[in-house]
Amino acid sequence: MQHQETVWITLADGCRLAARVWLPEAADKVPAVLEYLPYRRRDRHRGDDAILHPGLAAAGYAAVRVDMRGAGDSDGLLHDEYTPQEWADCTEVIAWIAAQPWCSGAVGMIGISWSGFNSLQVAALQPPALKAIVTACSTDDRYADDMHYMGGVLLNDNLQYGSTLFTWTPTPPDPLIVGERWRAMWLERLQAMALPPPARWMRHATRDAYWRSGSVCEAYPRIQVPVLAVGGWADGYTNAVPRLLANLSGPRKGLIGPWAHAFPHVATPGPRIDFIGYVVRWFDHWLKGIDNGIMAEPMLSAWLQEAEPPKARYETRRGRWIAEQQWPSPAISDSLWHLAPGRLAEQPAAAFALVLCSPATTGSASGEWCPYGWGPDMPTDQREDDAGSLCFDGEPLGEPLQLLGNPRLRLTLCSDTAMAMLAVRLCAVAADGSSQRVSYGLLNLAQRDGHHRQVPLLPGMDYQVEVQLKACAFEVPAGYRLRVAVSSAYWPLAAPLPWRATLTLRGGVLALPRRDATVASCQAPALGQPWSPPALPSTVLVPPQRGRLQLLRDLASGDTRMNVVRNLGALLIEETGLELGALGNETYSINADDPATARSEALRTASFSRGDWSVRLHTRNLLTASADGWRLESSLEAFEGEQSVFRRDWDEHFAFFPAQEGDA
Known part of the structure; x- marks a missing residue:
């Protein structure tokens, strides 16, 4: 080669x-x-x-x-x-x-x-x-x-990934490749950072x-x-x-x-x-x-x-x-289940009214929106989140149930606030009570009629909404129960609104993409054993680490904090003689009874050094919310050696109901 x-x-x-x-x-x-x-x-x-x-x-x-x-x-x-x-x-x-x-x-x-x-x-x-x-x-x-x-629904991944892009977009070229113009190129990139990426995306x-x-x-x-x-x-x-x-x-x-x-x-x-x-x-x-x-x-x-x-x-x-053999597949059809108080029924239920006001910490077992798989970032046992939700359980299954595709839940509900979010989880519950998330979906109820605009809810008015859950392929074993869990919070995966909405559910229908294995008769191809070229020759200086490492609760105050690490680590790349550092973390904090206390903070550092050449960048993003809307405070600072060569700060505000396309 x-x-x-x-x-x-x-x-x-x-x-x-x-x-x-x-x-x-x-x-x-x-x-x-x-x-x-x-x-x-x-x-x-x-x-x-x-x-x-x-x-x-x-x-x-x-x-x-x-x-x-x-x-x-x-x-x-x-x-x-x-x-x-x-x-x-x-x-x-x-x-x-x-x-x-x-x-x-x-x-x-x-x-x-x-x-x-x-x-x-x-x-x-x-x-x-x-x-x-x-x-x-x-x-x-x-x-x-x-x-x-x-x-x-605004995701906290908008903050975390935006912080990563915020840090790496204005990094310098390698002087060994571009020569002395590296510094001018770097300063031009720093000056061009007119708005932190999380803020740019929150404008839309x-x-x-x-x-x-x-x-x-x-x-x-x-x-x-x-x-x-x-x-x-x-x-x-x-x-x-x-x-x-x-x-x-x-x-x-x-x-x-x-x-x-x-x-x-x-x-x-x-x-x-x-x-x-x-x-x-x-x-x-x-x-x-x-x-x-x-x-x-x-x-x-x-x-x-x-x-x-x-x-x-x-x-x-x-x-x-x-x-x-084809998609959509003739082997898949909707299996319908009706919501009744506390249960999933095969037939429509009598009228009911169930009140939901989830603790703001509901969602702490969610895992990351985008797991990378080499740290603790997957959804854990859902029983704690189930406790903050309205749950609807089916009877133990008499035979395995295969699902392939997107589950959907149609609901009739009302809210006491002009904006609220809805989180829906589909879980498989074992005989020992452990609850495994199969799929989930979120909906900003102000976008109930389409995501092209936000329309305030009228408190007390009933609305029919549909939540599409993420595509899945899952076999629920015989003896397990299906559970639909509905909550009005999903922290910290979703950025929380600064109030606790109270929702009243009046009915619902769950559509599951049931796969009939007797119809789907084709065989999967042989996909072989994993192989890759040799890994990059490098010396690890700081081991990589990623995931939700700590969930801390103050039992007296109800304050909860999630500590997340985003370290790609630090290493010496032997082929180029470069020492590279990529470190970061996030802290998400909230009070179970008062989501207005929520803070989402992301810190990042990128560093490069070879011989007497050394540069690094530090960024910070802090997201909070009040009745007026979101607030994002950001900073970017760059150093050559120990000397600061650039700093810029931002303080951006975003209304919950901004002007939209087509508004006069």
């Missing part, structure tokens, strides 16, 4: 993008596979690149890893995620790759998270040389299914034009290239794969395992698979024209999770592979 550490791609406007390239040993022209993202090929993402791209090169592909405009060693400025500039640049990069003497002219894209998003977005632009894509842990709908909002509380841009669900027919969509049931992005299979018209396949937010050959929970081998088969078919039978295999392969004792971290998840 040939490796080129830095290759410059000059765009039409003169901007130069930095790329790494891995080439097969053979001198023949080969197809190329591009990954295009802002996560710094020289350092921060170097470990991830090491376990993917050399494997593609070994299989006979040119693997090209490009830092976007304004990121890493590339020229220019990065102002936001998923912009028209980003996509236009990428189409130029694809054309550049296709024209290289080592390329056959056929290009594929692969990506996870950000690069999974833009693989779909660029595919919708139809660059001529792009022949197929692989998109993992991504979404087709930036408002409905990203870490900013869920059902119109509804599904407006900002979110529609880059949401490929707005124009599925524009994606004509073959799409392999990959996800994990533990990941935050579980809904996109079934939607893409149902709505794309071109060749497509879906693969959903038990994994968290990582490629399936290195992800936890396991079991892992030979993902590189599977991807190579995909690209061999579409970029090399090899008839290897992959398109005769089922459209969807999914890991059917089985019930087991819930815990914060799993090495592997119980279950087995199942498959559907």
Whole structure:
């Protein structure tokens, strides 16, 4: 294999993008596979690149890893995620790759998270040389299914991920690559940070034009290239794969395992698979024209999770592979259950009125919105959250029940406040009483008629609403009971409103996507044993650590605090001689009786050093709320050595009912 550490791609406007390239040993022209993202090929993402791209090169592909405009060693400025500039640049990069003497002219894209998003977005632009894509842990709908909002409810992941992007967007290029101009490039990036990313996203509380841009669900027919969509049931992005299979018209396949937010050959929970081998088969078919039978295999392969004792971290998840030849599948139909006081009934119940006012700490067993799988970030036993919810239990099942798809709950309710949130969980309850979350969904009741606008609730008026829960694949064993748990809080996964709403439930119907295994007769393909190239040579200085480490309660006051760590760690990268640090944490605090006390604080540090060169950045974001709306206080400070070279502070306010598109 040939490796080129830095290759410059000059765009039409003169901007130069930095790329790494891995080439097969053979001198023949080969197809190329591009990954295009802002996560710094020289350092921060170097470990991830090491376990993917050399494997593609070994299989006979040119693997090209490009830092976007304004990121890493590339020229220019990065102002936001998923912009028209980003996509236009990428189409130029694809054309550049296709024209290289080592390329056959056929290009594929692969990506996870950000690069999974833009693989779909660029595919919708139809660059001529792009022949197929692989998109993992991504979404087709930036408002409905990203870490900013869920059902119109503001997520605390908007703060935590926004803090990470806030820290890494203005990091400097490597002086060994760009020379003395590194400092000017760095200061320009710092000066360009006009608004912290969490604040930018909070300015768009509804599904407006900002979110529609880059949401490929707005124009599925524009994606004509073959799409392999990959996800994990533990990941935050579980809904996109079934939607893409149902709505794309071109060749497509879906693969959903038990994994968290990582490629399936290195992800936890396991079991892992030979993902590189599977991807190579995909690209061999579409970029090399090899008839290897992959398109005769089922459209969807999914890991059917089985019930087991819930815990914060799993090495592997119980279950087995199942498959559907087409999606939507004729093997799946709605199984309807009616809400009655305290129970799930097969027939509609008599009229009832159940009052709900959850403690503000309900949700502490939620786990992360987007688990990464290498720390305690999964949902734990749900009994404590169940205690703060209205629960509706079915009878013990006489036979196993397979679920595959999105559960839905229709409710009739009223509220005593103009804005309130609703959290709905579907749980499998064992004979010992332990409660395992199968799926969940949130709804901002002010967006009950659609996410394009917020309309205040009229206190005391009945409304009919529907909550769609996240897609799942789960087998509930015989002897277990189904439980629907409804709460008016879901902290700290959801940013809490500063009041406790009281809801009155008057009826509801649960629709479960029941899978009939006798109808679904096809077999899942063999997915192989996990393999990856060797890990990045490095010396660990501070071990990586991630997850919800502590839940602390003051029993006298009712104050509760969740401590979360986000350390990628610190290490010496032997290939580049660079010491890299990526440390962070969050603290979420609240009083069970008074959500107006809630504080969500995120701290981040990024540092780089080699010899006598040393720079670091510190960021802080603090989210609070009052009756007037949200408040976000932010700061960014950068140091060269021990000298502060830049500081900026922000104090941003966001109304709960801002002016919206179409308002006079």
